[in-house]
Amino acid sequence: MTNAEWLARSRAAVWHPCTQMKMHETLPLVPIARGQGAWLYDFDGRRYLDAVSSWWVNLFGHANPRIGAALSEQLGELDHVLLAGFTHRPVVLLSERLAGLAPRGLGHAFYGSDGASAIEIALKMAFHYWKNCGQPEKTGFVSLADSYHGETLGALAVTDVPLFRDVYAPLLKRNATVPCPDARTARPGENARDVAERAAQALDAHLAAHHATTAALIVEPLVQGASGMVMYDPHYLVRARESCSRHDVLLIADEIMTGFGRTGTLFACEQAGITPDFLCLSKGITGGYLPLSCVLTTDAIYGAFYADDIARGFLHSHSYTGNALGCRAALAVLDIFGDDDVIMANRERSMRWTALAAPLAAHPKVKGFRHRGMIWAFEVETPRADFARWCFAQGLAREVLLRPLGRTVYFMPPYIVSDDEFALLAASTLDIVERA
Numbered sequence: 001m002t003n004a005e006w007l008a009r010s011r012a013a014v015w016h017p018c019t020q021m022k023m024h025e026t027l028p029l030v031p032i033a034r035g036q037g038a039w040l041y042d043f044d045g046r047r048y049l050d051a052v053s054s055w056w057v058n059l060f061g062h063a064n065p066r067i068g069a070a071l072s073e074q075l076g077e078l079d080h081v082l083l084a085g086f087t088h089r090p091v092v093l094l095s096e097r098l099a100g101l102a103p104r105g106l107g108h109a110f111y112g113s114d115g116a117s118a119i120e121i122a123l124k125m126a127f128h129y130w131k132n133c134g135q136p137e138k139t140g141f142v143s144l145a146d147s148y149h150g151e152t153l154g155a156l157a158v159t160d161v162p163l164f165r166d167v168y169a170p171l172l173k174r175n176a177t178v179p180c181p182d183a184r185t186a187r188p189g190e191n192a193r194d195v196a197e198r199a200a201q202a203l204d205a206h207l208a209a210h211h212a213t214t215a216a217l218i219v220e221p222l223v224q225g226a227s228g229m230v231m232y233d234p235h236y237l238v239r240a241r242e243s244c245s246r247h248d249v250l251l252i253a254d255e256i257m258t259g260f261g262r263t264g265t266l267f268a269c270e271q272a273g274i275t276p277d278f279l280c281l282s283k284g285i286t287g288g289y290l291p292l293s294c295v296l297t298t299d300a301i302y303g304a305f306y307a308d309d310i311a312r313g314f315l316h317s318h319s320y321t322g323n324a325l326g327c328r329a330a331l332a333v334l335d336i337f338g339d340d341d342v343i344m345a346n347r348e349r350s351m352r353w354t355a356l357a358a359p360l361a362a363h364p365k366v367k368g369f370r371h372r373g374m375i376w377a378f379e380v381e382t383p384r385a386d387f388a389r390w391c392f393a394q395g396l397a398r399e400v401l402l403r404p405l406g407r408t409v410y411f412m413p414p415y416i417v418s419d420d421e422f423a424l425l426a427a428s429t430l431d432i433v434e435r436a
Contacts, residue, residue: 001043002044005043007029011029027393034063035062036063037062037414038050038413048400049413049421049424050062050414051395051402051425052402052413053412056262056284057286057288058414059284059333060287060415064336067329067333070332070335074090074324078324080323080325081324082321083322084321089324091111091324094331094334095109097331098296102279103270103276105275106275106276106279108297108299108301108302109295111294111295111321111327112295112321113291113320114291114293115150115256116149117293118293119154119155119158119252119254119280120152120316122216122252122254123218125297126278129215129304129305130215132312133304140175140213140214141157141158141218142176142177142178142218143158143160143178144177144220144224145160145178146180146224147180147220148160149254151164156168157175158175160177161226178202178203179199181198181232182195183196183370192233193233196234199236203239203243211249216249216277217243217249217252219237219251220258221237221254221258221267221271221272222263222271222372225257227405228405229405229410237268237269241276250278251278253276255267255280256293257283259282259283260284260337261342261374261415262284263374264346264372265373266343267279275298281295286329286330287330290323290325290329291326292327292330345415346373346374346415353376353422353426354371354376356419357411357426360378360426361378363434365381365382365434366380374415375410376410377408377410377411378408378409378410380436387407388404388407390436391432399428400425409433411425413425
């Protein structure tokens with residue numbers, strides 16, 4: 001079948017996510033037949049460089065032979081078993097390995113299906129922890145301005161992106177926001193650390209006033225993704241950890257996007273040397289192969305639920321919790337990180353690729369060019385009101401998959417992209433910017 005045939009069938013049968021379906025009357029869907037490495041191929045034989053890692057999940061390329069082999073082997077052993085009252089080898093091994101890699105003290109793994117479900121788990125667990133500790137009045141949450149944590153109701157309640165949140169506002173619990181330490185908001189004479197300190201002082205003042213009714217602070221460490229790849233100094237995390245500890249408020253680190261090497265370390269929290277009370281993981285955890293998420297937490301949190309009374313237990317689940325295939329894919333991903341010394345290799349790639357992007361960064365229409373680890377982002381100065389859609393279409397015409405956030409263009413490619421492929425991405429994007 002051709003692209004046109006699959007496109008027609010998809011429009012008739014599939015309701016696509018984060019999409020106004022009517023726009024596909026003029027901007028066709030892109031039917032994908034297969035993937036190989038960093039490339040996606042449609043049914044008519046055209047190819048597209050996956051510069052956004054298929055929504056930030058694909059770390060080591062499509063059809064990766066090592067992940068595929070691990071899944072093939074697991075299929076012959078166990079596909080799935082309920083995790084209530086049962087356990088299995090992949091979930092035990094994955095939990096042990098994550099505990100060994102995460103910031104010290106995070107030794108208990110609770111599994112979900114996706115990033116939003118991990119946030120729901122952490123929020124519910126934080127609320128229930130305080131109830132079990134005899135402080136049921138601590139029910140509020142604090143998040144950063146412009147934060148994004150998912151689109152289920154609990155996650156939306158701590159999300160500050162109006163496009164996603166506002167229509168559902170009547171359904172949401174109201175929570176507090178505090179200033180974001182966005183490095184771009186530096187005042188004359190300030191640097192990124194100064195901005196972080198100023199925002200940290202605002203957080204501390206808020207917690208000083210409201211800690212008695214606050215369960216937790218939730219942050220996207222170092223990079224706020226959906227609000228436009230907002231980047232900030234690790235100093236903010238240091239100070240946030242101090243404030244939360246001082247005011248008896250839990251700290252939730254949403255590393256769904258930043259985890260597994262995206263910011264230059266395996267987990268972004270490492271760059272601040274902190275241990276949160278909850279570490280939420282998803283996206284890259286299976287290399288983009290299967291839905292899986294995980295919340296890691298501490299002995300103290302776990303202990304508050306450990307009791308004879310069933311109502312004190314954390315009664316949260318879904319049917320595929322700790323799925324054996326998903327866990328096996330995640331183990332294969334961790335094997336690749338270890339065997340290939342991916343973090344060190346990425347640091348070298350990052351330096352080379354930033355140099356390749358220098359002409360783009362220097363273009364007069366490019367504003368706020370920034371980079372952390374394996375993420376590059378910038379704003380485009382353009383009169384086009386439809387810039388995001390236009391840029392997406394222009395990218396496809398040049399064999400690159402870009403998905404701008406408003407006027408913010410970003411690169412988050414798989415880690416296996418070659419220098420020549422990144423050069424193609426940078427040059428193609430530069431051509432688009434010149435025409436914007």
